[in-house]
Amino acid sequence: MxxxxxxxxxHPLAEEVREExxxxxxxxxxxxxxxxxxRVRDIGVPDDVRARVEACRxxxxxxxxxxxxxxxxxxDDLFALD
Numbered sequence: 001m002x003x004x005x006x007x008x009x010x011h012p013l014a015e016e017v018r019e020e021x022x023x024x025x026x027x028x029x030x031x032x033x034x035x036x037x038x039r040v041r042d043i044g045v046p047d048d049v050r051a052r053v054e055a056c057r058x059x060x061x062x063x064x065x066x067x068x069x070x071x072x073x074x075x076d077d078l079f080a081l082d
Contacts (some may be wrong), residue, residue: 023059030062034078037069049075 031053035073036044065078072078 001033024057026041027057027059027062028054030059030066032055034062034066037066038075041069041072043072045075049078053078065068 015033034053035045035050053065055061056065061082064081068080
């Protein structure tokens with residue numbers, strides 16, 4: 001007997017996959033925000049800094065970097081305390 005497709009969406013594994021997707025989306029949005037803050041402040045972002053920010057999926061780290069981006073004098077200042 002085949003299970004209805006609706007059952008899959010209520011399965012714990014499906015919820016876990018959805019949560020991972022939501023977290024990934026939050027990380028991507030936060031990384032974009034960090035880079036936007038630097039751009040609006042006319043701070044150049046070297047490729048290595050951009051790559052590091054875009055690759056990060058640790059939401060706590062991204063929040064710290066976003067807070068630093070507001071006061072940074074240059075893009076590398078995001079990582080000064082890491």
